Amino acid sequence: MTHEIICAGFGGQGVMLIGQLIAYAGMVEGKNVSWVPSYGPEMRGGTANCSVVVSDEPVGSPVISEPNGVIAMNQPSLERFLPVVKPGGVLVYNSSLITMKETRDDLHIIAVPANELATELGNSKVSNLVALGAFLQKTNVVTADGIEKALEKVLPPHRHKLIPLNLEALRKGMALV
């Protein structure tokens, strides 16, 4: 099985981080993984995304043009990636910021009010982990345990005090699906 995932959103929403968490957790769980960022020239205030591959096979192309999983955190990201998800794929979108204008009936589409749920936890910055939780519950790419191990590696030591909050956000997203 090969998961080809794109995480996309505004700079600052933490889409690069959740991509790295998926990749790191995949590595910890014995999978072949890659992570590639793709910033547009409009980086400041614009849309950023990263491509993550988690596979039982050695990873071929690290750059993904036809993902089977997408986490879209803002409107431009949804509009860009909704049309290219492979049929049968999973799309999680942040319904706090995104209005779904057109939809597709050949995908598993999950609306997650990520900002509201994160704010309930007292910190709107963990909206990315809420969306990630919903995505993982649906796709089983990696486990919550894997994400916990990945948080310890990916976050710098002075941010480790935020790991419990991030895990709470992850579980909140998982509970939604």
Next chain:
Amino acid sequence: MEKIMMKGNEALAEGAIRAGCRFFAGYPITPQNEVPEYMSRRMPEVDGVFLQAESEVSAINMVYGAGGAGCRAMTSSSSPGISLKQEGISYIACAQVPCVIVNVARGGPGLGGLTSSQADYFQATKGGGHGDYRLIVFSPGTVQEMVDLIGLAFDKADEYRNPAMILSDAIMGQMMEPVVLPEMRDLQQINKPWATTGMKNRGQNLINSLGLLPEDLVRINQELQEKYKRIEANEVRYAVEDVDDADLVLVAYGTSSRIARSAMGLARKEGKKVGLLRPITLWPFPKQPLADLAAAGKRFLVVEMSVGQMVEDVILAVNDRSKVDFFGVPNGAVPTVRQVYNRIMEIL
């Protein structure tokens, strides 16, 4: 050994330090900035020198000096910056000073853009600067190879007293993958009796790139050419996958080889017999393996992130024994797996 996730550029920098690099000079340019950033933090920890020079021209000449003094020295840049370094590289090649030059290539020509590119192949493998000289050119296909090949580049540079280049690209540099890092190299094991280290109790060591007397210049060039023949005979490196039963062999390096590999997987699912040959050294180029595959009746499809450069070397190696097709994209674009797959299906 513990696996960790690293960005290609950072893995390359750490790999260089572990291979004994103790001098780095460079000048900032995207998409290689993680290399000097990492070096600026790490070099002081190993008593090495990190120096942000006033220009690329200064940086390469500082590497010339440090390499001449026997230090494992490197510089890194991206395409326009590598163009600026060419005069220094030609001098270093003539003076037979070992060093490593890293090009994390971006789109050109001119100031170009920040997207990934393989349009510096000619510059890397055919000279780049003036005169009849060669670099030993390595092309990493994974982040692990960023580590492994920079260590090998330092070793081969020393062994042949020749500048070596890592030709990477923006995607390879920015990508994160799991890596296992090697142990730190013992610097005491690196001996350079030819280096200009101060005469003390030996005769004079001279390093320069000047041959004003015609017979001197002839001798210098003969010596270089003899060395290049030895490198061509001994240092060709490449990897093959699924070529034995293949009707069509894809030829690609670096990021393109990864895209080609995925396209090969899709084509194999459709029952098409497709293989892959990935040059790891771009110079010396794996001519003989390609000639052998051509003689065995295989066709070729060369995939590049340029409008076609390496394809010329494949055509030379195949030498009309078989058919060579090409798929490339202009700089600014990255070929997609689907595009390469479609090209395969047109051919087979």
